Amino acid sequence: MLTSSNEDGPVYRVLIEENIKNFIEVQCIGMYCVDNKIEGSYSALEDLPQWMQEKVALLMMTSSTPPTKTVEGVGRRVNAYTFWVYQ
Numbered sequence: 001m002l003t004s005s006n007e008d009g010p011v012y013r014v015l016i017e018e019n020i021k022n023f024i025e026v027q028c029i030g031m032y033c034v035d036n037k038i039e040g041s042y043s044a045l046e047d048l049p050q051w052m053q054e055k056v057a058l059l060m061m062t063s064s065t066p067p068t069k070t071v072e073g074v075g076r077r078v079n080a081y082t083f084w085v086y087q
Contacts, residue, residue, distance in 0.1 A: 009087040010036065014048075014056055016081045024048065029084070055085045 010032035017023040024042040033039075042048055045056065055074045062071065064080040075085040 011075070012038065012052065012085045012087065014052070014083040014085055016045075016083075018081050026052075032087075051087070052085055056083055059083045059085070 011029045013025075013027045013029055015025045015027075017025065022043045024045065024047075026039055026042065026048070028036040028039050038049060038052070045053055048056065058074055059071065059077045060083075062068065062077045064077055066079075068077050068079075070076045073086060075083060077083055
C-alpha cells in the first residue's frame with residue numbers, strides 16, 4: 001500500500017516500460033492531481049522535469065527486491081521498472 005510522508009503534494013507513479021524502448025509513463029496518484037501537467041508519456045528520462053529525474057535516479061540506486069523501502073522526501077522503488085516519486 002502506498003503511504004506518503006509527503007502530505008503536501010502529489011505522488012507520481014513513474015513506469016519505465018521494459019518492453020518498449022524509450023517509453024516512460026508518468027501518472028499522478030491521489031487528491032493533489034487536479035490540473036496536473038506532468039502526467040503523460042515521455043520518450044526518455046531526460047524529458048522528465050529535472051526534480052523528477054533526480055529522484056528517479058536516486059531511487060534507481062535502491063534495491064528492487066521486495067520489501068522495498070521508502071526514501072524520506074523522495075519516494076519508493078516498487079520494482080525494477082516502477083517508482084513512486086514525491087513532488
